[in-house]
Amino acid sequence: FGAFIVLCGLTHLLNVFTYEPHPFLYMLALTVSKFFTALVSFATALTLVTLIPQLLRVKVREDLLRLKASELDREVGMMKRQEEASWHVRMLTQEIRKSLDRHTILYTTLVELSKTLALQNCVVWMPNEAKSEMNLTHELRRRNPSDDYMISIPTSDPDVAEIRKTEGVKIIRPDSVLGSASSGLLETGAVAAIRIQILKVADFKGGTPEVIQACYAILVLVLPKDDSRHWSYHELEIVEVVADQVAVALSHAAILEDSQ
Structure with missing residues (x-):
């Protein structure tokens, strides 16, 4: 290709002198x-025929x-996010395990989750004794007493019923x-x-507590x-x-309360 460029330039240079009669050698x-x-x-041209496939292969590579x-x-990026998630979980778990009081555990969970996930609000719903309604028992953002908002939801609500059946997190509509x-x-x-299973001690048999599923709570996180x-x-x-960590901490708190 370089020889082609040089010869083209030489030919054009020789053509410059063809404007007048010239000798045979010229x-x-x-x-x-x-x-x-x-x-x-x-x-x-023949070389390009063989070079084009090589150029295409280079492009593919x-x-x-x-x-x-x-x-x-x-x-x-996924590894970094997983490492970050693991770090947040460790920090949250440490904060949650600092207390054996149920209310302290739940409020600590709300505060730490809000800091970690930058939430607008975070609440916990607990069932009543008849388990016919879910009551708002813990909330991150304090509301005014004059606010018109619902503090009880029937357990027959479609979202509540679906969350009770779902082990993982469920995304629900804001409205x-x-x-x-x-x-x-x-x-x-x-x-x-997400639901939080709450366990309590049923009775003691031979010094070993028999744990049964007593009720559940619902943790709602709002962005x-x-x-x-x-x-x-x-x-x-x-x-x-x-x-899961909150469920374990609440079960430990329930065992401590029943043993006292």
């Missing part, structure tokens, strides 16, 4: 230059490398009965809910109003792990 040199230029052009680099970036009651009728973002903010996978994972 015409011969010009003809030879054009001849070699044609040969080199033909050879260049470049695309594959970019794809692998992007996949690697995603994996690294649902449970979602609006948990947000205090304010404009909110996405709302997530701020922001179209760009959604529940991510690692955030939902944090909620699930924390809910």
